[in-house]
Amino acid sequence: MSSSNVMEPAVAANCRLEVSAGLTNVEIVVTDGLFREVARGTGHVSLPHIPPGLYKIEARAGGTTESRFVSLKPGDEVSEEVARVHDVPTMAPVYGGVTDREPHHAAATRGTIAVRDAAGPSAALVVLIRTLRGGKPHPLSVNQLSLVDRRLDTVAEFGREWEQRDDEHWALWAGRLEPGGYALRTHGDLNMPTIDQSLWLSDGWITIVFCSTGPSRPRVADAAIHMLRIGETWDSVDDQLVSTLEVALSGLRQGLPLASDDMMRLLLNMKFFDPMLGIVGAHTLRLRESYDQGLMRTVVDNLGGLVPGHPDAQALRYAVGESGPRDLRWPPMLAASYRDLLLPAESADPRVLADGSVAERIAAYLAADSPWLCWRADEEILPPRPAAAPPSAAAPVPADPSGADFGPGDHYDVAEVGGQGDPWTVPIGGVPYGRHPTKAAVRTVERYLEDAEHVLQRPPDEIARDMGVKELAARTNLPHSTVDAALRELELPLT
Numbered sequence: 001m002s003s004s005n006v007m008e009p010a011v012a013a014n015c016r017l018e019v020s021a022g023l024t025n026v027e028i029v030v031t032d033g034l035f036r037e038v039a040r041g042t043g044h045v046s047l048p049h050i051p052p053g054l055y056k057i058e059a060r061a062g063g064t065t066e067s068r069f070v071s072l073k074p075g076d077e078v079s080e081e082v083a084r085v086h087d088v089p090t091m092a093p094v095y096g097g098v099t100d101r102e103p104h105h106a107a108a109t110r111g112t113i114a115v116r117d118a119a120g121p122s123a124a125l126v127v128l129i130r131t132l133r134g135g136k137p138h139p140l141s142v143n144q145l146s147l148v149d150r151r152l153d154t155v156a157e158f159g160r161e162w163e164q165r166d167d168e169h170w171a172l173w174a175g176r177l178e179p180g181g182y183a184l185r186t187h188g189d190l191n192m193p194t195i196d197q198s199l200w201l202s203d204g205w206i207t208i209v210f211c212s213t214g215p216s217r218p219r220v221a222d223a224a225i226h227m228l229r230i231g232e233t234w235d236s237v238d239d240q241l242v243s244t245l246e247v248a249l250s251g252l253r254q255g256l257p258l259a260s261d262d263m264m265r266l267l268l269n270m271k272f273f274d275p276m277l278g279i280v281g282a283h284t285l286r287l288r289e290s291y292d293q294g295l296m297r298t299v300v301d302n303l304g305g306l307v308p309g310h311p312d313a314q315a316l317r318y319a320v321g322e323s324g325p326r327d328l329r330w331p332p333m334l335a336a337s338y339r340d341l342l343l344p345a346e347s348a349d350p351r352v353l354a355d356g357s358v359a360e361r362i363a364a365y366l367a368a369d370s371p372w373l374c375w376r377a378d379e380e381i382l383p384p385r386p387a388a389a390p391p392s393a394a395a396p397v398p399a400d401p402s403g404a405d406f407g408p409g410d411h412y413d414v415a416e417v418g419g420q421g422d423p424w425t426v427p428i429g430g431v432p433y434g435r436h437p438t439k440a441a442v443r444t445v446e447r448y449l450e451d452a453e454h455v456l457q458r459p460p461d462e463i464a465r466d467m468g469v470k471e472l473a474a475r476t477n478l479p480h481s482t483v484d485a486a487l488r489e490l491e492l493p494l495t
Helices: 102-117 156-160 239-254 261-272 275-286 293-306 311-320 335-348 358-365 439-456 460-476 480-489
Strands: 015-021 027-031 037-042 044-050 053-061 064-072 077-082 123-130 145-149 163-165 170-177 180-186 195-201 205-212 224-229 374-376
Touching: 015 027, 015 053, 015 064, 027 044, 053 077, 064 077, 102 123, 102 163, 102 170, 102 205, 123 145, 123 180, 123 195, 145 156, 156 170, 195 205, 224 239, 224 275, 239 261, 239 275, 261 275, 261 293, 275 293, 275 311, 275 335, 293 311, 311 335, 335 358, 335 460, 335 480, 358 374, 358 439, 358 480, 439 460, 439 480, 460 480
Parallel strands: 015 077, 123 205
Antiparallel strands: 015 044, 027 037, 027 053, 037 044, 053 064, 123 170, 145 180, 163 170, 180 195, 195 374, 205 224
16 A cells, blocks of 8 residues: 655644555545645555544545545544445446345356356357446346357347346346357447447357446446356456456546556456456556566466467567567457557558458447447448359368467458358459458548648648558558558559
């Protein structure tokens, strides 16, 4: 705990006030009845000699503030505990927590038991939608959610096998699935677009998504996501881990390193139990002005061993100056992994994101306001598959036996289209399918060049030529290959 910075009052004191926080990153501020600050500290404040009177205690953790008043009489010795673990609002259920309803913890445990005991593929997904205690009783709206696979095809069983208890305000889906990339799709309406949120299911692990209900659909973008080994159950998760992850996610949402040193140690040390803690912890570490590169390298190496093939773990290799993935086909789960690591890496090396893949084509559709990577669902991201070339024109390419969605020379699900060649490299009008940019990408590049033309009073072709694809990619936050394809579409090719 850090020491407090106390402004000693001038009046003789005969009271004692101790304020302690249950979470180590909590900022504590004490003010007197005249709204003057008398103490400030992190985690703990000690006021051994203060006059009697009314005092206000404020505890700030993440994006939440807790306030209370305490009245001291002559001779009082008062100890106050603020920001307890159970006082932090969490999407995941915590026994006795401020957002918890008693049946929700049992439902999460039941989901992890169900996938533990189920036969089937080697990865698992659990999704729990719940109305938070103290929140408005919105409908569970499970029909507004669907799951799509790495081909953006609907996973049929996800829509059929929900367990729903309206009287207890929860709905649960739990099942075994093949490892790899998926997206949790939140369906929209006339006022809100349909949004996809990236998920990755690792071999031997359960990915657990907790989200609350909303006015018209579940709030998936505000979810808390954990990972447990298949065989572990939710009741084995310590409440401190749940609260710590929530604070760290709040920091990622705001771009602030809200986790204290103690919380960082908890996140990084417990990655062996829950790798998502390590992934989020690594990005939280990156938000600090300075951090131990050796520690980051150790975390990245450990994550690579724990969840090999996880795109977030792969993206973090760029944070330590290592060579990351090549031909990545499925995007990571965290927006920071994609925006801060993969897109800059791809701008320097166009081989990072595979041409025509979901990982490359979502860049023009990204949705903000979430620490998780979300994008507007659009049929152009992967439209209906083009007709494959005849066998004589393209030899079959064997599927990657590891099931990973990236790798040198990796091709996209060739075995699943009858061995007729990789459908994403089939020429359309002489140009491979993957080199046809989405309309959104073309509009993004075109708008940037139009704005630059207005400011610089120069024609777009000169601006594009002088900037080059790499700089345009950085300015538009699009992959290198996307910008190159968009310039061709605009008849402004640079090569």
